[in-house]
Amino acid sequence: xxxxxxxxxxxxENPLIWPILSLLQHQPKGWMIHTLSQTLRDKxxxxxxxxxxxxxxxxxxxxxxxALYQLQILLFPKQWLQVEAMDIQLLNIVYQSHHLEKxxxxxxxxxxxxNYHADEDAIESLLRSFWKRYQQHINxxxxxxxxxxxxxDFALFELPNTASLPEVRKQWRRLALKWHPDRENGxxxxxxxxxxxxxxxxxHLKNTSQSY
Numbered sequence: 227x228x229x230x231x232x233x234x235x236x237x238x239e240n241p242l243i244w245p246i247l248s249l250l251q252h253q254p255k256g257w258m259i260h261t262l263s264q265t266l267r268d269k270x271x272x273x274x275x276x277x278x279x280x281x282x283x284x285x286x287x288x289x290x291x292x293a294l295y296q297l298q299i300l301l302f303p304k305q306w307l308q309v310e311a312m313d314i315q316l317l318n319i320v321y322q323s324h325h326l327e328k329x330x331x332x333x334x335x336x337x338x339x340x341n342y343h344a345d346e347d348a349i350e351s352l353l354r355s356f357w358k359r360y361q362q363h364i365n366x367x368x369x370x371x372x373x374x375x376x377x378x379d380f381a382l383f384e385l386p387n388t389a390s391l392p393e394v395r396k397q398w399r400r401l402a403l404k405w406h407p408d409r410e411n412g413x414x415x416x417x418x419x420x421x422x423x424x425x426x427x428x429x430h431l432k433n434t435s436q437s438y
Contacts, residue, residue: 242293243300245271250297250307250316257314260407260414263290267410274410279403284349286408291336298333302326309333376430379423391431398424 245266263286266272275285298307306324308315335341380387383397407414
């Protein structure tokens with residue numbers, strides 16, 4: 227029986243499919259999209275794909291997600307590959323809730339190779355979606371995060387405490403690209419600190435502007 231949705235066409239062979247499967251067979255749980263990316267980079271299986279930082283990050287993420295969704299189809303129904311950016315798992319038990327016939331907009335998006343060449347606006351939108359999911363992941367962590375003062379947050383952003391909201395947002399984009407875990411010299415812990423500082427600074431500056 228063919229379990230592949232009729233409207234999904236696997237047009238191209240993705241070179242990351244089998245390396246990812248090997249990693250998942252060795253370690254079925256505990257993966258996130260950026261840890262998977264870093265592991266493949268460490269193994270010299272995932273190179274820089276574009277000179278533009280945003281496009282490079284997007285293209286690497288696209289190849290990873292494309293490979294994961296192709297694997298999800300190839301392994302079903304004997305195994306279920308859970309494809310969530312912050313929780314990737316290879317399960318040997320397939321439950322009734324696991325099926326490919328159900329529409330999945332993300333799967334359809336990442337299996338369409340035309341989207342690999344997305345324009346800058348589309349990439350920016352997807353990156354914002356990633357930051358949102360990353361925030362939800364951080365908020366679900368049980369570990370306590372040390373609270374910093376607003377002045378400490380400004381210092382972390384290398385900005386004076388008189389900086390405006392647009393200045394904070396511009397600096398966040400620069401620092402996020404610099405420290406993103408998918409980057410060659412990225413740091414997940416620094417990225418987490420910057421992300422939380424960014425949320426506090428935005429709330430602080432919005433509340434401050436509303437008080438006038």
